Amino acid sequence: MDKIAVIDIGTNTFHLLVVEVAGEDIQVIHKEKISVMLGKGGISEARITDAAQSRALETLKYFKGKIEEYQVGKVFASATSAMRNAINGKEFVQKVLKETDIKINVISGKEEAQFIHKGVKKAMRIGQKPALIMDIGGGSVEFIVCDEQNIFWLESFEIGAQRLLDKFHKHDPISKIDINNLYGYLEEELKPLLNELKNWNPHELIGSSGTFDTLVDMAYARKNKAKPNNNSFSLGLDEFQLLFDEIIHKNREERMAIPGMIEMRVDMIVVAICLIQFLLQHHEFNVIQVSTYALKEGVLEAIIQKEITV
Template sequence: MSKRVAVMDLGTNTFHLLIAEGMINNYHEIAHDQEPVKLGEGGINKGYILPEAFERGIKTMQQFQEQISVNGVQQVRAMATSALRSASNGRDFINEVKAKTGISIEIINGDQEAGFIYDGVKISGCLSTQNSLIMDIGGGSVEFILGNADHITWKQSFEIGAARLMDLFHRTDPIPPASIEALDVYLQDNLTDLFSAIEGHDLDTLIGSSGVFESFATLIETEKGHSFNLKTTPTYSFDHEELLIETNKIVQSTHLQRAANENIIPVRVDMIVVASLITRFIIHKLAISKVLMCTNSLKEGVLAGMLD
């Protein structure tokens, strides 16, 4: 009888719960929940979880525990990433969750996070024998992994997530050209390790792992009048020109325009702007012509280890 497991990815913006059973290459999803906790709201660059966000996080973990109990889960892993890693009261949050739910949260470092993201993308089958650059844009950090279907060549996590960049650069809406310029300079200064790692490697593809890349794909397809379902589209190949046009539209849009678009989930309404700018920066800087979206990410990577 197959084991039923639960994985939680406790991100800066969103807490995810995935309950599944079976074999990793053919698992059955029992439950998949995501809650817009916004743990980093108002405090992400101060290194502190504000009381309202702290409370939202605790309530969500209690809801997750109820689902875990109802579904008879045998093994649980809860992974905390950038916001809890860097918050001075992150340990208080972990202790309170343990006391109220019995769930033990593991704080993983950026290197471990990048490794799990690679494992998640790998089981989707979208990696080839050629080198690809995987990019996962989170609220607190952005992970880059250079590798192929066989192995990782290099990986690193950078504390330049969308919530942090929004707090630093996106204070006026639409975002002004001077802020875009300042953001580009900031990325140029903070991603020198990435540029060094890429040097001398032929890059086949940029693979955007879940999150905002799911929004890009959904927006592009629905604007063409096509129905688009992420559940049945685990990978998606972007038309290069369409992606650049879409990200440009997002950057020039207002908050009200984005909020009125049902294809942008509420937690991404504002962060999608800086996420679009990071994506464009990487495409131009590294002269990338092929971009894929993969719905798998950290939680599927953790799941792979639990079901293997």
């Protein structure tokens, strides 16, 4: 019987997942996420600010306490966009090791996409036709064209929600000029993706966790329905459009009042939904599926399958 802890050091959010594995049986012992905002104030200058480092260290020390409390034998910590692009990233990795004894593995964008694919596959059946998985992080966005068995194409783009927020969300509510500037930027940055969509013609968009989870929460709240404890959900295109129209016309305070909205998502959700809307305008999808599993579940699967040595 193994106890495994997976730490996902994201650009916005830090996740801790602790499980007990006995053969095929996986029991979640502890799971939580903390809004750390590692990229805040520095991501556009490719650095991690002192304030962000303090928040990160405090959170990782807390995670370390949980790992010791549950007497976990195997720990794997991965860091993504903010850390891999920061000029002081390596220095901070060393600082974390010294102060917490947590070894951070800074993963590439393509490795991140592969782990996300593994996580989504654990949450839901992708099917035999090509689908597009999309994971909107704070620093990067991963896209994977795949079916149940194969990855046909994957790429990580450094256009995450914190970066887009810094560059384009100049007014609140966001202005038409802001949105047009954002769409013009995406038109250039996402050319490789748009070409692959023409090649593979996926009709299912699978959103991985994060923003998509919040959109599902808001959709259930709008219908006054209790959200079931599932690993995957469907979000109708009409439901998405209603949420899009509501969110972009509201300022921060008004967005916060929308049932289902959470504090850690309220700022970045505007540019995130604009990114989804951009995709829907450029390619015909029939449905949006949402996987509650993402990177950390993919990393866990790779550890269990001994693809990662811990």
